[in-house]
């Protein structure tokens with residue numbers, strides 16, 4: 001089943017983090033979620049575990065404000081038991097129940113199997129494993145589609161071989177500095193899956209520049225130096241690094257939707273502005289001329 005996605009999907013992994021129920025911080029987060037759900041972008045991406053569960057709660061409150069028409073604009077993910085790491089059939093069904101309760105919906109357009117690091121592939125695909133529950137949820141019509149959402153490309157490729165998924169999400173592996181997901185995305189697209197590329201800014205570095213994190217960890221000196229050179233190239237062509245980083249993902253025909261984290265005030269408008277920027281074609285050659293960026297992520301343990 002192919003999803004009708006827009007080029008941008010709005011990411012909410014930090015939405016409502018540390019906000020208490022009824023606090024001013026929660027109200028501010030709900031305002032942001034209302035804006036996201038009222039935007040021209042089709043889907044908001046969340047998960048049961050984002051921001052300690054607060055992302056879905058905040059989105060649920062926003063959904064009650066914006067009304068019926070946005071009910072099916074939220075994509076979520078099932079997560080392992082936060083205490084035991086259990087991630088079998090029963091946990092998947094429980095996680096989905098928790099998500100429905102927080103969001104206040106009875107159905108989702110897409111539910112991902114999220115970061116399955118606490119179980120082996122064999123456990124996940126075996127009897128009473130996670131995949132059994134995901135397929136059940138799709139067959140019963142409680143979700144329209146199921147996906148695999150994770151980081152390491154070799155792990156995702158293994159799950160895609162099962163041919164049960166409708167969608168794939170990979171993060172931080174198709175950016176200006178790391179293209180290790182490129183061939184996996186091409187193969188997934190070829191198989192008719194909906195392809196999501198998450199974190200085009202590498203979680204910060206490619207939007208904020210040197211001194212920021214890549215893939216949720218400090219960037220090496222070498223990587224920061226490469227990014228500083230990329231900023232100079234962008235300036236020579238009168239574009240900004242975040243615009244180039246975003247359009248690098250948007251221009252790949254194998255990617256159906258790029259997921260960007262927009263959880264701070266003003267970020268949605270900035271994202272729309274970056275989306276509207278025209279990046280001159282010469283920029284791509286000039287960035288390529290910098291040579292490959294120093295490795296930012298080591299996925300060798302998954303090969």
Ligand SMILES: NC(=O)c1ccc[n+]([C@@H]2O[C@H](COP(=O)([O-])OP(=O)(O)OC[C@H]3O[C@@H](n4cnc5c(N)ncnc54)[C@H](OP(=O)(O)O)[C@@H]3O)[C@@H](O)[C@H]2O)c1
Nearest residue numbers: 011012013149171198199200201202203207260261264270
């Ligand atoms: N395993 C998974 O399924 C998985 C993993 C990772 C991500 N995702 C999804 O993908 C989404 C995006 O990932 P992400 O948020 O980690 O990474 P990202 O979108 O690459 O980067 C977000 C970071 O960039 C900054 N930023 C955004 N717009 C900016 C702008 N216009 N100017 C300057 N800085 C800007 C944000 O800063 P502020 O915080 O200051 O706003 C934030 O630190 C997540 O929210 C989640 O929905 C899924």
